[in-house]
Amino acid sequence: MFALFVIAPMADGAWISLFRWDGVTSGTWVGLGNYRAAFEDAAVRTAFGHSLVLILFYAVLPVAVALSLTGLLVHSRVRGVAAVRTLIFLPQVLAAVVVGVAWRWLYDPEGPINQALAKVGLGSLQHSWLGDLSTALPAVGVIGSWITTGLCLVLFMAGAQRIPPARYEAARVDGAGPVREFFAVTLPGLRNELAVALSLTVIAALRAFDIIYVTTKGGPGDATTVPSLLIYTRAFVTGQVGSAAAIGAIMGVLILTLVVLITRLIEERP
Amino acid sequence: MTAGGMERAVTYAVLALFSVLAVTPILVILLAALHPPGALLTGVELPHTLSLSTFRFAWDTGGFGRLMASSLLVSAAVVVLTTLLCIPAGYAFGTMQFPGATPIFYVMLAGMVVPFESLIVPLYYTFRDAGLTDTYWALILPQTGLSISFGTFWMRAFFRSVPAELADAARVDGASSWRVLWRVLVPIGRPAILTMVVLVFMWTWNEFLLALVMISDQTHRTAPLGLSTFQSRYGVDVPSVSAAAVLVAVPVVIVYLLTQRHFLRGMLAGSIRG
Numbered sequence: 001m002f003a004l005f006v007i008a009p010m011a012d013g014a015w016i017s018l019f020r021w022d023g024v025t026s027g028t029w030v031g032l033g034n035y036r037a038a039f040e041d042a043a044v045r046t047a048f049g050h051s052l053v054l055i056l057f058y059a060v061l062p063v064a065v066a067l068s069l070t071g072l073l074v075h076s077r078v079r080g081v082a083a084v085r086t087l088i089f090l091p092q093v094l095a096a097v098v099v100g101v102a103w104r105w106l107y108d109p110e111g112p113i114n115q116a117l118a119k120v121g122l123g124s125l126q127h128s129w130l131g132d133l134s135t136a137l138p139a140v141g142v143i144g145s146w147i148t149t150g151l152c153l154v155l156f157m158a159g160a161q162r163i164p165p166a167r168y169e170a171a172r173v174d175g176a177g178p179v180r181e182f183f184a185v186t187l188p189g190l191r192n193e194l195a196v197a198l199s200l201t202v203i204a205a206l207r208a209f210d211i212i213y214v215t216t217k218g219g220p221g222d223a224t225t226v227p228s229l230l231i232y233t234r235a236f237v238t239g240q241v242g243s244a245a246a247i248g249a250i251m252g253v254l255i256l257t258l259v260v261l262i263t264r265l266i267e268e269r270p
Numbered sequence: 271m272t273a274g275g276m277e278r279a280v281t282y283a284v285l286a287l288f289s290v291l292a293v294t295p296i297l298v299i300l301l302a303a304l305h306p307p308g309a310l311l312t313g314v315e316l317p318h319t320l321s322l323s324t325f326r327f328a329w330d331t332g333g334f335g336r337l338m339a340s341s342l343l344v345s346a347a348v349v350v351l352t353t354l355l356c357i358p359a360g361y362a363f364g365t366m367q368f369p370g371a372t373p374i375f376y377v378m379l380a381g382m383v384v385p386f387e388s389l390i391v392p393l394y395y396t397f398r399d400a401g402l403t404d405t406y407w408a409l410i411l412p413q414t415g416l417s418i419s420f421g422t423f424w425m426r427a428f429f430r431s432v433p434a435e436l437a438d439a440a441r442v443d444g445a446s447s448w449r450v451l452w453r454v455l456v457p458i459g460r461p462a463i464l465t466m467v468v469l470v471f472m473w474t475w476n477e478f479l480l481a482l483v484m485i486s487d488q489t490h491r492t493a494p495l496g497l498s499t500f501q502s503r504y505g506v507d508v509p510s511v512s513a514a515a516v517l518v519a520v521p522v523v524i525v526y527l528l529t530q531r532h533f534l535r536g537m538l539a540g541s542i543r544g
Contacts, residue, residue, distance in 0.1 A: 069284055072280070072284075073277070073280070073281045073284065075277060081285070084286075084288075087292055087293055088285075088292050089292075089530075089534065090293065090296065090523070090526075091295075091296075093472060093522055094296075094522065095475065095476035095478065095493075095497075095522065096476065096494075097476075097478050097498055097518070098494070098515045098516075098518050098519045099295075101497065101511055101512070101515040102295050102299040102512075104501075105298070105299065105512065106295055106298060110310075110311065110312050112314045115312060146295065149288070149291075150288065150292050154534065199383070203385065206385075209387055210479065210494075213478070213482075213498070214498055227387070228387040231387055231388075231391065232390075232482075235390070235391045235394070235483075236394075236483060241391060244391050248387060248388040248390065248392075249388065251385075251388050252385075252388030255383055255384065255385065256380060256383060259383045
């Protein structure tokens with residue numbers, strides 16, 4: 001009986017490693033040359049560059065906004081938060097394809113955002129948000145911010161509730177102002193939540209396939225091309241399977257490294 | 271006191287602002303879906319007559335009955351498989367020492383963060399060689415594989431939190447490990463298991479890339495894939511596309527609203543996949 005419990009997880013491990021092993025074999029099909037080509041490929045570099053911009057919108061901005069709000073509001077114990085939490089979290093639940101369809105209409109030249117701009121007298125700012133080379137990538141990024149900000153806010157506010165009030169009193173006795181209090185008490189108290197939020201949002205930014213596929217398909221030109229989209233088009237449209245597999249492996253390693261880094265940097269300090 | 275009241279007012283204002291920001295795009299799409307099919311919209315407009323005909327149109331022309339059935343079947347299968355595999359796996363990782371436990375567990379954790387985007391190429395060729403593309407298995411098996419890592423991690427955390435005395439007491443009464451697990455621990459763990467079920471259901475229902483790559487025939491397509499196809503065919507018909515999007519979102523939103531307590535706890539407890 002005891003063996004059964006050992007074998008079951010072993011089988012699960014083998015199941016997972018099967019996929020991992022798959023990843024490695026397709027890498028070896030084509031040799032390391034594919035990786036070198038990927039690193040030298042301007043399109044791949046551009047795509048990862050776009051990922052960096054998306055990380056700004058998906059991860060950095062929402063985390064910063066949510067953190068400062070939490071710091072600001074940390075002393076108010078409000079009721080009725082549960083209902084608000086349900087709403088704020090909603091974007092996280094929807095299928096990315098649904099989100100993409102919704103925002104495509106919001107950004108449409110005839111869509112609600114341009115209409116709102118005209119209403120408040122900013123009609124000169126109207127344009128095709130997703131069709132314009134200069135705004136397409138930030139526009140996609142804003143969708144990401146919309147998805148992840150609620151997640152960060154919910155995470156941090158829940159975390160802040162768990163910080164013992166005694167720590168704030170101690171800080172006040174030491175004469176700390178609101179800013180010092182934030183850095184001395186709130187921020188360290190949210191360490192775990194911060195690690196989780198950053199990991200989740202950075203992963204979301206690096207993946208970002210569904211939304212881009214539905215809204216821009218990487219265009220206009222290559223303005224919103226990201227690695228996941230390159231993987232898809234190269235493997236299943238243009239027949240550069242080896243290259244696609246290499247990009248996939250690079251992306252997997254990159255995500256793993258980033259998550260480990262984030263967790264190490266933030267969590268393991270005493 | 272007034273300072274506290276002021277702060278509370280600011281808090282409410284901020285929370286209200288973010289709620290509005292979160293909900294507005296959803297309301298906009300709902301509103302667009304209430305217009306008749308094919309209507310040309312300019313921004314946010316109130317429909318002249320209130321009718322649900324667009325939902326019917328989208329349901330029929332997009333074939334969403336079949337799409338939803340496919341998605342439901344795949345999601346149910348993934349949820350059942352994941353639950354059955356992760357409960358014993360989490361139990362073993364959480365309560366037992368066995369050779370290689372730590373390395374295997376780390377491999378599992380890696381599985382939580384590595385996305386389909388990285389695995390999709392080898393996955394596709396493996397399944398194609400096995401003749402499994404355009405079958406539900408091509409969706410169920412990989413999705414279960416990835417869900418297992420989260421599920422095992424999640425159930426391990428639960429089994430660690432259960433006091434060991436409980437299992438010991440049952441064991442003294444002569445129960446085997448297997449019996450202790452299913453008769454004693456699983457009933458206590460129902461909330462944790464429910465959380466896992468809800469999260470896995472949602473991830474499976476929403477998964478797009480896997481279906482896009484694995485499925486090319488009509489019969490096995492899932493709801494998100496159907497929505498994407500519907501959009502590329504009827505792209506200019508904003509009301510119909512919006513209605514289709516709402517249809518695809520509804521099941522997950524219902525599940526979310528019914529189980530949000532469990533759901534949020536799962537996310538808050540530090541699930542890495544998302």
